[in-house]
Amino acid sequence: MEGLGGSSTETPISKKFHEFSRIYQYYLDKTTPHAIPRWVGTGILALIYASRVYFVEGFYVITYALGIYILNLLIGFLSPLVDPEVEVSDGPVLPTKGSDEFKPFIRRLPEFKFWHSITKAFCIAFVMTFFSVFDVPVFWPILLCYWIVLFVLTMKRQIGHMIKHRYVPFNVGKQKYGGKKSGAPTSGSRAD
Template sequence: MEGVGGDGPLTAAALNQRRHEFSRIFQYYLDKTTPHALYRWIGTFALACLYALRVYYAQGFYIVSYGLGIYLLNLLIGFLSPLTDPELEPSDGPTLPTKGSDEFKPFIRRLPEFKFWYAITKAFCVAFVMTFFSLFDVPVFWPILLIYWIVLFVLTMKRQIMHMIKYRYIPFNTGKQKYGGGKRAASGASSSRAD
């Protein structure tokens, strides 16, 4: 009887060690993907297409898709929002620059791009696995859910865009001026040596 009771802690310790080892390996490969944003997003897009095909051929799981859509909308708002909300900051505290003469402050997202991608990818994986369990296939009239989600998306994006206009920030790098001071100075020095 003592042998059976003594195996429990050893088995739990071995399981805990394997879980820790798997977590460490997973984190290592996850960290390796960090600089490859385009490939990460292509993989997530492929996963989203796979999920859409699964839902289309299963002709169900609309509640799962609706919940996924609401979660993705929530993540998108975090991705588009600044880390510190100018509405909540005291007037004497740091603010986003509103004039050209203001000090440059980079836009820092509330939800960084990598965490945004990782959360979306996990959400699609979980939703995809949920489509294999009939428990989550609740019969609903899906056009109403779709219309409600579209209205929610439009209202939420309208509020977010109004916030961006009011506080004059752009959460994307496109169209922003890029400085190549080091490259220009180096090319200027080499051309002066050639003269």
């Protein structure tokens, strides 16, 4: 019977690719708990990309496409997994009234995937700046103005959605609850 034996139909290229993807996933998994160093690394990568575009004085279309892609990722990062206006879910949803039970905010795009996608996008855009075919001549101030207008309109709509459904996608400003605190006086002190 064919297929039951130990012979493998994998080519040497597919074996190397599989080995590379396993190593890549291993190191990716090791970075998961280290959010601040990950974002610092991505910030440094963004500065390297920005300085490359600045000194080469080109590749503005790539930068514009990168900005649109990051804006799209940001919308997913700020949006709840289940939009109460569109979908009905059996799982946790956002409370719509003050009397509703608290449900935790679950993002449509988790932070790790958000970071990973942005980092890959910067790497791809950086590599593209070494190929002159991607250096399309454009008047960059128009692209910048259009991106700013798009960003403002998109964020206005997203912030309106957050206000309407009363959710905050960040931990900043949220009430924190501590453990049980003993209110009883210690044995050496008496309140007379």
